[in-house]
Amino acid sequence: MCSIEDSPIIFDEVKIKPEVKICIKCKTSTATILIRHSTYCKPCFQHVFVGKFRKNMEKYKTSNSKIDEKVMIGLSGGPSSRAMLHLLSEIFSHELSKKQSFTEVWVCHIDENSIFNLKDSTINQVEQIVQKYNSLFIGLRIEDIYSDEFTSNMEFGQVLKISIDKSKQQEFNEFNATIRQNKELSNKEKLQSLLECISNLTSKEDFVWYLKLSLLIQTARKKGCTRLFLGDCSTRLATKIISLTSKGRGSSLPIEILGENNYFGDVIISRPMKDMISKEIGLYNHYLGFETVFIPSLTSLQPSKSSIERLTEDFIVGLERDYPSTVSTIARTGSKLTISNSIDDENRCALCLMPYRNENKFFQNRITLTKIPSSISTTNDCNTATNNCNDHCNPVTVSCSQSCCSDCIKPTKLDHQNIEINNTLCHACRVNMRDINEIFLPPYVAEEAKRQNRRLDLRKNIEEFLIDDIDDDQ
Amino acid sequence: MVRTCVICNKERAIIKRPKTRQQACRECFYYVFETEIHNTIIDSKLFNKGDKVAIAASGGKDSTVLAYVLKLLNERYQYGIELFLLSIDEGITGYRDDSLETVKRNQQQYDLPLKIVSYSELYGWNMDQIVKEVGLKNNCTFCGVFRRQALDRGAVMLEVDHIVTGHNADDIAETVLMNIMRGDIARLSRCTEICTNGDECIRRSKPFKYTYEKEIVMYAYFKKLDYFSTECIYSPNSYRGHVRTFLKDLEGIRSIAIIDIIHSGEAFELKKGVKLPIQGVCKRCGYISSNEFCKACVLLEGLNRGLPKLGIGKTNKMLKKYGNMPEGMATIPKFMNKNSDSVSEQC
Structure with missing residues (x-):
């Protein structure tokens, strides 16, 4: 369909191979490198590359004038974070001579090999790389997220069990959730059983990424670091912009792609590699002879259509080949987005830690009917949207709030406690939950769900004294 | 094995709903399909009683189903709106002249007044002549820009308050992706709005915002609706083609992705200081x-x-x-x- 939205896209026929291959920077040497439409010689390429990085680092300094900052570098061992480690270390050591602002530098690596049940650990390999630099190293395993110490009070020992009754044939908001002890399994077994119970690779990848992010942020907090450097390059960011959009994570997208943001309060996330494409990073690492660590992913050796993340990556990389401005245009679009002011600080997903919009709980049920309401009456249908939803589109929450939630506060048994999970998960995480039967989520999720439930109960007590804007409209 | 409909648990299931992958019987599919559109209309308060509404009718599947469903819902739920068909004749021989015949039949079948506005009467050029002049590279730009105006002008001639178009969820999701990929920030923040209403412009809305393209085809197929199903002979540009293929692949991986893209598009907020036209x-x-x-x-x-x-x-x-x-x-x-x-x- 061609519509008005189709303003012309003009891709002038780019001359991939200019006749005279001269570096566009020094204009004297013969160019050997082509980045997008520009040709460089080796020294100029390296100069430009480091310059881009420095420019981003300068921005962080001016926008945040903290002195004596402790920082953490997230190092997967892949090309981008490997290059970042080197570039950051150069800046740190350079600044040591002057009066510097970073007092302590931690490098954190998370080993994901237990996802694939591999015996070897990547920790040793990465530690060897880090030893070349003057940094402190901490090596973790992804399953460590199940240990008690990675919670806010650092000793919350319970897990969150979520199960779905498939026989009900309901698509949305049908969770049974309990908080309980689970001492029988080791952390590794807990993680593996979690992944086994997720039937779909898209959801699996999502779970793994947010567990990893939570682990990184918690570790930074524990070490007193106020800044976490992540090595997302612009190719990666462009992929993320499209894949997050496709997974319904539009409201939290800026947090995951912006060059700097302080959504997590005490830990600022910085992405100094955001302006380099993967090709540049590959070349830079090659010239400096950097070794990288092979990190398998859930979709390694899988077909393109095995997950949203994988499909998007292939799509972006493929397009970039024919239209070399794809990545930069997408990344630029993303950089113009911001976290909404209207997002309530309370509305944070217990699992992915991301903000969600308040109104999104019922919209799915209005536009995707999975059953016919038992009592269809036309008068009821003509009611306003909110009434309608509460009436028959979401019987579970309604019945839940009437029957069990008042009891929720007191544990019914000593070892486990029912909990209302709908209000503590974001839309995208609830979509992921459709691919599970029964899972045990780490203590940090249980802790946050419990905290939010307590807030909700408190709110119920004072509800009649709260002024709601929606009431005014009616 | 006879599969039963998971919605009513009685009838034999004959389809798998593209949106939810549920097995459903014919009647339940009709019901959920129509009701979802009704919910969309009610929740976004698209119509007021007494509104005169023009359906932008091309004769294709989307607008044919739109005309059918709107007429049905208007009677079922008493919206109290007056419906018109509004067609644009771009002047594409072998394409539009045939599809306009479909619109004329629809007019008889649904008993709705029809107005046809042609490019040649408005602009003095038809698409055949334009393609002769500009070739097949940017012709869609002309067609798109001219059609938008033509619809508004036709609406003014009909003296209607509102134009509804057959843009479906797939179209909107595709547009969200396109706007991200070409950096069109202004349109990115607008393209998910179900109803656009500038002061100078006639209200324009998309009741199929959450309706899947495949379900529209399915509905038209089972209801045996009379529609025209040939692609425009002046082919669309290839970049959008890549995006469309990607979107279909996404839908294949996870059908909710289409709605999720729209949902994401609605959540995007622009940084302060980003210049908009x-x-x-x-x-x-x-x-x-x-x-x-x-x-x-x-x-x-x-x-x-x-x-x-x-x-x-x-x-x-x-x-x-x-x-x-x-x-x-x-x-x-x-x-x-x-x-x-x-x-x-x-x-």
Whole structure:
């Protein structure tokens, strides 16, 4: 369909191979490198590359004038974070001579090999790389997220069990959730059983990424670091912009792609590699002879259509080949987005830690009917949207709030406690939950769900004294 | 094994719903399909009682199903709206002339008044002539820009308050992705709105915002609706083609992805200080425009002066070289929207 939205896209026929291959920077040497439409010689390429990085680092300094900052570098061992480690270390050591602002530098690596049940650990390999630099190293395993110490009070020992009754044939908001002890399994077994119970690779990848992010942020907090450097390059960011959009994570997208943001309060996330494409990073690492660590992913050796993340990556990389401005245009679009002011600080997903919009709980049920309401009456249908939803589109929450939630506060048994999970998960995480039967989520999720439930109960007590804007409209 | 419908648990299931992958029987599918559209209309308060609503009808599946469903819902839920069919004749031999025949049959079948506005009467050019002039590269730009204006002008002639178009969830999701990929921030924040209502413009909405393309085809197929199903002979551009393939693949991985993209699009908020074009009025024809002259006038000027690239590439550069566009030289009739006052009140 061609519509008005189709303003012309003009891709002038780019001359991939200019006749005279001269570096566009020094204009004297013969160019050997082509980045997008520009040709460089080796020294100029390296100069430009480091310059881009420095420019981003300068921005962080001016926008945040903290002195004596402790920082953490997230190092997967892949090309981008490997290059970042080197570039950051150069800046740190350079600044040591002057009066510097970073007092302590931690490098954190998370080993994901237990996802694939591999015996070897990547920790040793990465530690060897880090030893070349003057940094402190901490090596973790992804399953460590199940240990008690990675919670806010650092000793919350319970897990969150979520199960779905498939026989009900309901698509949305049908969770049974309990908080309980689970001492029988080791952390590794807990993680593996979690992944086994997720039937779909898209959801699996999502779970793994947010567990990893939570682990990184918690570790930074524990070490007193106020800044976490992540090595997302612009190719990666462009992929993320499209894949997050496709997974319904539009409201939290800026947090995951912006060059700097302080959504997590005490830990600022910085992405100094955001302006380099993967090709540049590959070349830079090659010239400096950097070794990288092979990190398998859930979709390694899988077909393109095995997950949203994988499909998007292939799509972006493929397009970039024919239209070399794809990545930069997408990344630029993303950089113009911001976290909404209207997002309530309370509305944070217990699992992915991301903000969600308040109104999104019922919209799915209005536009995707999975059953016919038992009592269809036309008068009821003509009611306003909110009434309608509460009436028959979401019987579970309604019945839940009437029957069990008042009891929720007191544990019914000593070892486990029912909990209302709908209000503590974001839309995208609830979509992921459709691919599970029964899972045990780490203590940090249980802790946050419990905290939010307590807030909700408190709110119920004072509800009649709260002024709601929606009431005014009616 | 006979599969039963998971919605009513009684009848034999004959389809798998593309949106949810549920097995459903015919009646339940009709019911959920129609009710979801009804919910969308009610929740976004699209119509007021007594509204005159023009359905942009091309004769294709989307607009044919839209006309059928709107007529049905209007009777079932008593919206109290008056429906019209509005068609644009782009003048594409072997495509539009055939599809217009379908629209004319639809007019008989649904008993709705029909108005046809043609490019040649509005602009003095039809698409066949334009393609001869500009070739097959940017012809869709002409067609798209001209159609948007033509619909508004047709709506003014019909004296309606509202235009509904058959854009479905797939179209909107595709547009969200396209706008991200070409950096069109202004359209990115607009394209998920179910209803656009500038003061100068007639209300325009998309009741199929959450309706999957495949389900529209399914509905038309089982209801045996009479529609025209040939792709336009002047093929669309390839970049959008890549995006469309990607979207279909996404749907294959996870069907909710289409709605999730729209959902994401709605959540996007722009940083303060990001410059957006300011909407004004075209100096020549009075139609809304963010530039001095609206796109249609620039494109038309290009055609008339034998410079078809005028509105495609760098317009200002071209104008410097070949001379400016004189003001007040109305080639398209002046755009007068009598409803503009009352429209803004309703919004």
